[in-house]
Amino acid sequence: PPLEKFVDALPTPETAVADTSAYPGADYYELTMRPGTWRFHRDLGPADVWGYWAGNPRDRHEPIGMGYLGPTISVIKDQPTVIKYRNELPTTHLFQFVIDAIRSGDPQLAPIAPPPYTSEPPFPENVNVWNVVHQHGGFTPPQSDGMPLHSFSPDGIHAESYTTLEPDRVKRNEAICAYTNHERASMLWYHDHGMGMTSVNVYAGLAGLYLIRDPADERLGLPQGEYEVPLILQDRTFHPDGRLAYTMTQQEGEDTPVVNGKAYPFLAVEPRRYRLRILNASNERFWRLRFDPPRDVVLQPNLPFWLIGTDGGFRAPLHMLNFLIGPAERYDLIVDFGQLPMGSKVTLTNYHAPVHYPGVPGQGPEISEVMQFQVTKPLSGADRTTPPRKLKLPAVVPNEPEPRIHRREWVVYQHKLFSTMTFNAVPFMEPSQDFIKAGEKEIWEYVNPNHDAHPMHVHLVNFQVLNRQPIDAAAYQADYEKWIDGGRKAADKPVLANYFTGPPIPPDPDEALSYKDTFKSYPETVTRIITDPWSPPTEPIASIPNSGTELPATYVHHCHLLEHEDDDLMRPFTIVDPVA
Ligand code: C2O
Missing domain, CATH: 2.60.40.420 (Cupredoxins -  blue copper proteins)
Known part of the structure; x- marks a missing residue:
């Protein structure tokens, strides 16, 4: 029978409590990934789930969490956070059949196609669970950013780029990351980003909120x-x-x-x-x-x-x-x-x-x-909040392209034989081929010749949607495929401008003049975004050695359909020193 609607009260994830003594001037948290149970509805039995639990410096025995999802991390803008992540998940996956199917390489068995790893798979055969935590929307140095190849398993096995701050203070199944909190007041979130396994890990429950508050915003008169x-x-x-x-x-x-x-x-x-x-x-x-x-x-x-x-x-x-x-x-x-x-x-x-x-x-x-x-x-009392039309919110500065701004093209390429998608027909595991000068803005053009929309996310930077332009998707796809099959000769590359079927269209009202880290790449359309200047934070965070960024620094951008990012619609890019 269908579930009865509106019978369970909405829960709100509890806010984690910071330990303010561990790192002077910074908030310290310990977040543990752990299995648990959770009832999704009054009339459903308990489900096995995964979630994050925060340590509780006030009461050492009462960790904060619900079992599913994770506690909210709430921080003050510009006051850094240090988090130790601990992996206490089981060594068999909650959706082990997916892991087995992917390992078998049989696309009939796998709900998602097997990732075409072009180098060694990141974990040995007997490891089934690996995780890493990404702070989505953060301006974070790469070693704390939580990218797929930073994954680590509950049994302490590490992927190739696993790094941790404070190596003397962690066990094999832990990693310490630090965040500047230099972002604008906003709602970021943290979620699992395990290599090729993000979809099943997040589905199991590994996601939570990360709120950045600016004390100056108290005066705005918003509901709180x-x-x-x-x-x-x-x-x-x-x-x-x-x-x-x-x-x-x-x-x-x-x-x-x-x-x-x-x-x-x-x-x-x-x-x-x-x-x-x-x-x-x-x-x-x-x-x-x-x-x-x-x-x-x-x-x-x-x-x-x-x-x-x-x-x-x-x-x-x-x-x-x-x-x-x-x-x-x-x-x-x-x-x-x-x-x-x-x-x-x-x-x-x-x-x-x-x-x-x-x-x-x-x-x-x-x-x-x-x-x-x-x-x-x-x-409970008069509503004294400011009527929305009278709100004086911090202004968004329009991001205008300079005449010689660098443009980069990302084509959503669906492999002919597999359902796998890549950017520019290059698998994720190929080394970075994109080098961006620190301090410069860029225009990124996402060419989507598919019939579906993709939510595209770029790590490290905020951007604004510039415009969209319709393309003859079938012709572009066919010619692009021909170009790939013909060995990608530079002279034969399809020129996007030849496929436009109409003029550029301005961004939707809800995305115009807005700071974004994820945008909708509509089907049969090129969507252009203009980034803020690329500037990974250089200074050390919370006086932790090696916690700032050293250039070159590699990050990723990807489709946020989680099954797509696992398989294989994600690419690294590298920020380089403009004068080196
Ligand atoms: Cu929300 Cu790379 O992720």
């Missing part, structure tokens, strides 16, 4: 405390007994929305303004979300709201009725439940966004109702 609610959106499939099923072939009706770990939760709210900080932490699902008021309330078909921020922090408030959020994107909203009578129920609804977006409407699993806000709590 219990009126500021993070929503971590995911979709999950369950066995009848409540265990997690990892299928990637979800059938209509089987795919269930999960918010902060609960299926179809509800949140009781007061009739006042709330700040909703939404993260799409799904493996592959896009959501087109709107707030549906009760049918008997004649307002508008849906409740309008204000967008006040995106991935990289605040932007000019934008009045909206719905928005499309791709995996890893964040939308920071103000919703006013004060305009509704007591007892109103507002349903957060997804429409026309199947798993692979845009997909074919009506085909493939769609989720409509996601969660419900129930205006049932009496007003």
Whole structure:
């Protein structure tokens, strides 16, 4: 029977407690990856899950976590954080059949195609679980960035680029990373980035929030405390007994929305303004979300709201009725439940966004109702927050290209024989071929000749979406394939400009003049982004030796459909000293 909706209260991950004595001037945390159990719904039995647990310096015996997902790390801008990650996961994977199928190399067995590793697989045959933690959206030195080849296993086996700060203070199954927190006030997140295994590791529960707060923002008049609610959106499939099923072939009706770990939760709210900080932490699902008021309330078909921020922090408030959020994107909203009578129920609804977006409407699993806000709590006091249209938020500086700005092209190339995708037909394991001068901006053009949208994420930098331009995708794909098959002779390379089918289109209103770290690369389109100057932090963090960046420094960018990044839509790039 279908799960009853809106019967479980929305949980909120607890905030981790910093130890402020370990590193003077910095906040120190210990986060342990551990197996646990979690009920996704009142009527589902407990599921085996993986999650992060934070140590608790106030009470050594009470770690902070729920079992699924991880505690929220909340920091003050520019005050550094040091985190020791510890891997206490089992040595057999929660989705071991996926690992076995990938090892077997049989694409029939593997829900995702076997990664075409072009060098040695990063772990020996008897190692089934490996992990690394990436702070998504951070301006982080590479050794703390948590990239796939930094993975380490519970039994203490390391991938080739495993590094740790403070090597004398860690065991084999641990790594210490440090963060500058120089980002703008924003909601980052941390999640597993294990080599080729990110999809199954995140699916098991390895994700959490990382909030950067700027004390100056206290004066803005935003809803805070219990009126500021993070929503971590995911979709999950369950066995009848409540265990997690990892299928990637979800059938209509089987795919269930999960918010902060609960299926179809509800949140009781007061009739006042709330700040909703939404993260799409799904493996592959896009959501087109709107707030549906009760049918008997004649307002508008849906409740309008204000967008006040995106991935990289605040932007000019934008009045909206719905928005499309791709995996890893964040939308920071103000919703006013004060305009509704007591007892109103507002349903957060997804429409026309199947798993692979845009997909074919009506085909493939769609989720409509996601969660419900129930205006049932009496007003505890007047709402003194600033009306969104009067908010004075820190301005976004438009990022204009200089005339001689360097351009880089990334073609989403689907391999003819396998379902594997790569950038520019180059597998992830090939060494970096892209060298970027520190301190310079660049324009990156993502050419997507597929029929699906991809959420693209670039480590280390914020960018703005410049524009998009439609292309003759079939012709481009065919000619690009011919060029690859013909040995990639420079003179024969298809010139993108010959395939445009229309003029550039400005960014969507919700992404224009916004700081982004993940954007939607729409099908049959080239999407252009312009980066902030590339500048990995050089100074040591929290006085830890070797915690700053030394150039050259290699990072990655990738598709944030997690099965795509595992297989193999990810490439390294390298920041180099401009004068060396
Ligand atoms: Cu959210 Cu490289 O990842």
